[in-house]
Amino acid sequence: MKKNRLWMLAGLIAIAGAITVLAAGGLSDNMVFFLTPTELQARTPDVYGSQIRLGGQVKPSSVDWDAESAELQFVIMEEGVEITVESTGAPPAMFGDGMGVVVEGVYHDDGVFRSTNVMVKHSNEYEPPHDEADASETYKSLMDNDS
Amino acid sequence: MLSTLGYASAVGALLGAAIMTIAGFRAGLSRGGDEFTATIARRAAYFAFFAMTAGMLAMEVALLTHDFSVDYVARVGSIETPTYYTAISLWSSLDGSILFWGWILAGYGALFAFTRRREWNGPEARTRAPDGRIAAGLRMTPVVTAVIGTVGLFFFGLLVGPSNPFGLIDPAPANGPGPNPLLQNHPLMGLHPPMLYFGFVGMTVPFAFAIAGLLIGNVEARWLRDARRWTIGAWAFLTMGIIGGGWWSYEVLGWGGAWAWDPVENASFLPWLTATAFLHSAMVQERRGMLKTWNLTLMISTFLLVLFGTFLTRSGIIDSVHAFADGPIGPIFFGYIAFVLIVSMVLIGWRANRLHAPGQIEAAASRESAFIVNNLLLVGFTFTVLLGTLFPLIVEAVRGDRISVGAPYFDMVATPIGLALLFLMGIGPALPWRRASGEKIKKAFLVATGIGVAAGVAAFLLGIRQFYPIVTIAAAAFVMTTIVEEFAKGVRARRRIAGRSVGGALVDLFTRNGRRYGGYVVHVGVVVIALAISVSWTWKFEREGTLRDGQRMAIGDYEIEFVDVWATQEAQRVVIGSTVNAYRNGRPLGEMRPRMNIYPSNPQPIATPAVKSSLTSDLYLTLMAFDEAEGSHATIRAIVNPGIVWLWIGGLIMGLGSLISIWPRGVGRSRSAGEALLADTAAAVTSTGPATESEAADEPEPAGVGT
Numbered sequence: 001m002k003k004n005r006l007w008m009l010a011g012l013i014a015i016a017g018a019i020t021v022l023a024a025g026g027l028s029d030n031m032v033f034f035l036t037p038t039e040l041q042a043r044t045p046d047v048y049g050s051q052i053r054l055g056g057q058v059k060p061s062s063v064d065w066d067a068e069s070a071e072l073q074f075v076i077m078e079e080g081v082e083i084t085v086e087s088t089g090a091p092p093a094m095f096g097d098g099m100g101v102v103v104e105g106v107y108h109d110d111g112v113f114r115s116t117n118v119m120v121k122h123s124n125e126y127e128p129p130h131d132e133a134d135a136s137e138t139y140k141s142l143m144d145n146d147s
Numbered sequence: 148m149l150s151t152l153g154y155a156s157a158v159g160a161l162l163g164a165a166i167m168t169i170a171g172f173r174a175g176l177s178r179g180g181d182e183f184t185a186t187i188a189r190r191a192a193y194f195a196f197f198a199m200t201a202g203m204l205a206m207e208v209a210l211l212t213h214d215f216s217v218d219y220v221a222r223v224g225s226i227e228t229p230t231y232y233t234a235i236s237l238w239s240s241l242d243g244s245i246l247f248w249g250w251i252l253a254g255y256g257a258l259f260a261f262t263r264r265r266e267w268n269g270p271e272a273r274t275r276a277p278d279g280r281i282a283a284g285l286r287m288t289p290v291v292t293a294v295i296g297t298v299g300l301f302f303f304g305l306l307v308g309p310s311n312p313f314g315l316i317d318p319a320p321a322n323g324p325g326p327n328p329l330l331q332n333h334p335l336m337g338l339h340p341p342m343l344y345f346g347f348v349g350m351t352v353p354f355a356f357a358i359a360g361l362l363i364g365n366v367e368a369r370w371l372r373d374a375r376r377w378t379i380g381a382w383a384f385l386t387m388g389i390i391g392g393g394w395w396s397y398e399v400l401g402w403g404g405a406w407a408w409d410p411v412e413n414a415s416f417l418p419w420l421t422a423t424a425f426l427h428s429a430m431v432q433e434r435r436g437m438l439k440t441w442n443l444t445l446m447i448s449t450f451l452l453v454l455f456g457t458f459l460t461r462s463g464i465i466d467s468v469h470a471f472a473d474g475p476i477g478p479i480f481f482g483y484i485a486f487v488l489i490v491s492m493v494l495i496g497w498r499a500n501r502l503h504a505p506g507q508i509e510a511a512a513s514r515e516s517a518f519i520v521n522n523l524l525l526v527g528f529t530f531t532v533l534l535g536t537l538f539p540l541i542v543e544a545v546r547g548d549r550i551s552v553g554a555p556y557f558d559m560v561a562t563p564i565g566l567a568l569l570f571l572m573g574i575g576p577a578l579p580w581r582r583a584s585g586e587k588i589k590k591a592f593l594v595a596t597g598i599g600v601a602a603g604v605a606a607f608l609l610g611i612r613q614f615y616p617i618v619t620i621a622a623a624a625f626v627m628t629t630i631v632e633e634f635a636k637g638v639r640a641r642r643r644i645a646g647r648s649v650g651g652a653l654v655d656l657f658t659r660n661g662r663r664y665g666g667y668v669v670h671v672g673v674v675v676i677a678l679a680i681s682v683s684w685t686w687k688f689e690r691e692g693t694l695r696d697g698q699r700m701a702i703g704d705y706e707i708e709f710v711d712v713w714a715t716q717e718a719q720r721v722v723i724g725s726t727v728n729a730y731r732n733g734r735p736l737g738e739m740r741p742r743m744n745i746y747p748s749n750p751q752p753i754a755t756p757a758v759k760s761s762l763t764s765d766l767y768l769t770l771m772a773f774d775e776a777e778g779s780h781a782t783i784r785a786i787v788n789p790g791i792v793w794l795w796i797g798g799l800i801m802g803l804g805s806l807i808s809i810w811p812r813g814v815g816r817s818r819s820a821g822e823a824l825l826a827d828t829a830a831a832v833t834s835t836g837p838a839t840e841s842e843a844a845d846e847p848e849p850a851g852v853g854t
Contacts, residue, residue: 012523026560090782
């Protein structure tokens, strides 16, 4: 009976150890850093190839969206530092010049950030916008359609 | 008027909680305890519930009549919001959610007191302990009521003080902004939040049992069984709340998935894990008297994790779709969590001498050791999810770097742990208590192992090459076989003993030993969910395209054809949508209309995907972009999600199994203390019986054990 319990204990410790190793390894492989363009540039070349979230503003008139091939290219800037971002897929609604955005992806040594996910930053507070254009005006031409 | 009534109700509930606490502790712990004080505690619980109901109704009336002089209504209401969303906006913001929480808490307190109102009719009422206190069997109820009262003091206190939803605004605004757009975008919003709240708040009852047991100095199987039953009820709500939340996320958030390991999703999952661990480990204590401290720890941790989750959502320290705005309530919650933690630890330390377990594990191959491994895995799971959730906060505090831990981390740790738990689900129930002979193990697992391996091989031959799906399919087949064997064994026994038909025997299993066979039904639900996750995760694929007049896009078996882009003005929002015709294998499925909703209170449009579900797969369309001027083209993301409906179906099966498990037998007849004692003795007798007693289905169940 003693021997049995010893084996049992060893088994339990092995399971606990396996979970710990799994968690520690998983964490170090899946940490995603939030960086601004300035921080990103300061950390080259260490950051090449690792998963990063980059936050900044869309540089006015840098957006190049091709609806046919679904290729999106634009420049994120902050304090004069500019990073070119490429991604596939339509930009989120409200994406546009001057918007605050967060892109998730990998920065490559050719100086291009390849993004898998483009998110528009928005505040959690749902204050009514005061000088926003009225949506029913913006999409008036669509409303005249048959539906 | 409504504001005054509401506030007075909250004050009334606070008063009720104070009386519950004082009278309950006095009745159960001091020498002055008697039926009178116990009755006062019980009636105070009814009163608190009555007061909270009045308060909640006052808020509902204020919301529905758009009484913008009430602070909360002015913040979440608007005249344009449809009535349904107005009614459920009770839980769309911080203060209202605390009100709803408080109402449920008072409801649990009253229900607990009500179910035990006849205890004083039994023979124990006439006896007293040597130290002058009331009989041991009667102490638990008033003390549990008192502990629920102390939790009430905190939550009702929040309503009276820092989180008062009934404040007045003068002059009253003419209209409000309406609820957060995400929360008024889909009718499912009426479903999962209340389920989660019923689950979260319900964990107060087992916590109160644990604290009461420690205070009284009595940690025994007799009340543990009741605590477990309350836990199953709350756990079933929590389960369906989590799955329902996944469904909401799938139908509303537009990214095509149900679970993103968002911090708040994790916060609901953590107490679910520890409660699940408790549901299993409690049985070890019932049968073998072991794991007393462990069970207390699990009951208390579950409640602490509920508080922690509430803290995360309401403190503003994390960013999430679910986060409420910052408020003064964060530090208060944090203080309360620390208080509960310290009090619990002191109590466990103080009672350490009474928590010594008489039993021992006798063999590695036994039901109890399977439960211990199950608990280790569940607690390990809790630990890894907690670590991943809090790690960004820790790193930011220590190194100043802002990081996030991505979903891949959680997937990577959750998959092997989840699979190990799945396998164990087939092993545990088929093993006898105490020890299993080699012969017995062979008999129990030969067929199941064969079918499991065969299923894995079949999956491979059918062309599945990924490791995890093959293992999941094999494990699912293994577990389902052991469950079917358990049912078959039970049915055979009932046929032999009672001469029932197969159908009648099945009904017998559920009505006579629902606790056990309901548990197996829950396990079937888990298997269904495991398969659904595995299949939808592995074979999900998507395609995005910009479509013009009549253009078609193929996605797997499906095809969509662009019709038009349109916009309509609704009372509370502008809706822009694209109509497409969907086909599957050339067969028309009808129109689908993925949309974007634009609410005046928020510049960000809220996408509403269009979903065509079937038992084999879903077609899921999200409108990504559209031609604003003429509506001549739209960019649509199409996702094919195989088998995802089984996720929701599995959740329903789990809920159904839980219901069978806790369904009261002999409705209308509450078990007196004397009967409970008899049942205890019966359980004690069987648990010292021979190793074969896990096959209790072969014998008539002792009366009352199944509750």
